Amino acid sequence: xxxxxxxxxxxxxxxxxxxxxxxxxxxxxxxxxxxxxxxxxxxxxxxxxxxxxxxxxxxxxxxxxxxxxxxxxxxxxxxxxxxxxxxxxxxxxxxxxxxxxxxxxxxxxxxx
Amino acid sequence: xxxxxxxxxxxxxxxxxxxxxxxxxxxxxxxxxxxxxxxxxxxxxxxxxxxxxxxxxxxxxxxxxxxxxxxxxxxxxxxxxxxxxxxxxxxxxxxxxxxxxxxxxxxxxxxxxxxx
Numbered sequence: 001x002x003x004x005x006x007x008x009x010x011x012x013x014x015x016x017x018x019x020x021x022x023x024x025x026x027x028x029x030x031x032x033x034x035x036x037x038x039x040x041x042x043x044x045x046x047x048x049x050x051x052x053x054x055x056x057x058x059x060x061x062x063x064x065x066x067x068x069x070x071x072x073x074x075x076x077x078x079x080x081x082x083x084x085x086x087x088x089x090x091x092x093x094x095x096x097x098x099x100x101x102x103x104x105x106x107x108x109x110x111x112x
Numbered sequence: 113x114x115x116x117x118x119x120x121x122x123x124x125x126x127x128x129x130x131x132x133x134x135x136x137x138x139x140x141x142x143x144x145x146x147x148x149x150x151x152x153x154x155x156x157x158x159x160x161x162x163x164x165x166x167x168x169x170x171x172x173x174x175x176x177x178x179x180x181x182x183x184x185x186x187x188x189x190x191x192x193x194x195x196x197x198x199x200x201x202x203x204x205x206x207x208x209x210x211x212x213x214x215x216x217x218x219x220x221x222x223x224x225x226x227x228x
Binding site: 032034036042043044045046049089093094099100102103104105107 | 118146153154155156158161205207212215216217219220221222
């Protein structure tokens with residue numbers, strides 16, 4: 001069945017460092033891909049999405065490109081801030097099922 | 113952007129009582145709503161999917177008689193935890209979607225349930 005694999009955390013970076021969180025997926029058909037962010041004690045917020053191959057989603061300095069050939073959707077940011085500290089979830093939808101399939105989440109901790 | 117609210121944000125109840133959690137889509141009509149449960153430092157576990165006016169579809173292992181879901185309108189779904197026990201303590205999150213499975217789900221802020 002459909003699945004999402006993302007890198008284990010926690011990821012600890014200094015402020016202004018470059019961020020990459022890897023995400024790969026397995027799916028039938030042509031799923032949409034998402035990154036959600038969860039700040040401490042809160043629900044999930046949509047960070048960005050891409051609906052077809054080669055699409056690039058971007059928001060708040062984060063970006064991810066839908067790579068069908070490598071079945072990946074890695075999240076990147078050029079310069080992280082302390083306020084980016086959160087858990088990041090990669091997800092897919094619209095593959096074999098009606099559901100949103102989540103990765104396990106990656107905790108990002110940014111130190112000043 | 114689409115906004116989904118949940119009420120209450122936090123609830124403490126005694127063991128054996130029932131608790132109702134509301135999920136509302138504030139600025140769009142949600143054809144489908146989802147209920148998730150999140151354990152500490154874990155990913156979200158889908159509990160059930162509900163479409164307006166029809167019975168919810170529960171995931172394997174989720175007790176439908178314990179977690180009652182009602183989706184009475186296109187903007188409101190409720191989750192009732194019946195005869196709550198301490199092991200039901202968790203973070204419950206709803207989401208709402210307009211359209212098909214490739215569309216975005218918008219999440220509520222979550223409800224923290226503590227059963228004493």
